Amino acid sequence: MNKLIINIILGLLVSTSLMAQVPAPGSAQSEPIAIMNATAHIGNGEVIENAIVTFENGKIRNVVDARKVRMDLSGYKQISASGMHVYPGLILPMTNLGLVEYNAVRASRDYSEVGKIKPHVRAAIAFNTDSELIPTMKFTGIQLAQVCGQGGLVSGTSSVMQLDAWNWEDALYVEDDGVQVNWPALTLRARWWMGENERRVNKNYDEDVAAIKKLLEDTKSYKESNPAEKNLVLEAMVPVLEGKKRLFVNANRPKQIIDAIQTLKPYSVKLVITGAEDAWYVKDLLKENDIPVLLSNVHRLPNRPEEPVDMPYSLPAMLANEGIMVGLTHSDGMIASSRNLPFFAGTVAGYGVGKEEALKMVTSNTAKILGIDNMTGTLESGKDANIVISEGDLLDMRGNIIQYSFIQGREVSFDALQQRLYEKFKTKYESQGLGN
Helix, strand or coil, X not given: CCHHHHHHHHHHHHHHHHCCCCCCCCCCCCCCEEEEEEEEECCCCCEEEEEEEEEECCEEEEEEECCCCCCCCCCCEEEECCCCEEEECEEEEEECECCECCCCCHHHECCCCCCCECCCCEHHHXXXXXCCHHHHHHCCCEEEEEECCCCCCEEEEEEEEECCCCCHHHHEEEEEEEEEEECCCCEECCCHHHCCCCCEECCCHHHHHHHHHHHHHHHHHHHHHCCCCCCHHHHHHHHHHCXXXXXXXXXXXXXXXXXXXXXXXXXXXXXXXXXXXXXXXXXXXXXXXXXXXXXXXXXXXXCCCCCCCCHHHHHHHHHHHCCCCEEECCCCCCHHHHHXXXXXXXXXXXXXXXXXXXXXXXXXXXXHHHCCCCCCCCCCCCCECCEEEECCCCCCCCCCCEEEEEECCEECXXXXXXXXXXXXXXXXXXXXXXXX
């Protein structure tokens, strides 16, 4: 056999043997569990200092103050959590988690399809449950993710996925929850390779806005005509006009947000503005139309020299104080940094809102914005047992030490690539007397 072929085969075998394996999903809950004597952060602003939280068959049964209520816990597996903190699982919206592994490797990116208008492209079916990035989210308390495609004017249809599953079908938490729209930019980046130093006007802006409007008009006509032959693009948009799916519109600049709201208002869609970096400048319009926002990475610099340097940190509190519902997310292209979601909330807590209000921005507020608040987002009886137990404050890097995590009552394993690498090199250096 050719020597080159032998070397290739050997290389493939070695690389395959070194491939990391994500932990297997947890087994279905087999016995009722009681979390004892923890501080329970309900997710709606309420805190119970000495709580008992029970769940059975994947559903929360009781969240009570142990100082006031006595319960018969015979038959329950009891978890002693004295001194620890219990939270609802965190929710990461507007992410391509599971759709990309290495941004620099084209073959590992599966978040965009060809074309400008593609609402029928479903992110859920491309969700890779074997992604090594998924366990890193669970380490900090993230249990659910709204997975979305990218690219074009209409990127596709998102789904909410739970992060402990064998395949994308098992991972589905809420299927096809909304359609993602990228509102066209008014200006485009300077083309440095052409000697440009300043941003340029987007000459296609009006044309692109007209294309979005035409999609809605075509959908309206299609819905009313009840055609014999299905159009997949328009079929995907019908639930948006019926109010069964939300329309998530990514828009950052004030005029983008204004144009999006005014253009879409006649269609009575359930609108959510994402990105929303300049939402403060159109706060009255957002409040008047009762439109929630999902703010992207708050760990950034302000957009204008005249803005305070801590403007991104203060923005969530400023909007919340105006009565606008705020959720937090991360979308700067570095998917691995999304694990910092709880720490975004921790930063926000120091700039105008308390910790419990900040917690709502990554739990109950986000659940309401995504339309899943009847299932999750708070520690309340009847909701899914999406529960995180941390040694300390979940929103603080020093206290965010997860001891237990349950998704729909299943205990989640934390054994993944980073832990294996830690143990590997810990053993190496300790054997050399360098462990300390």
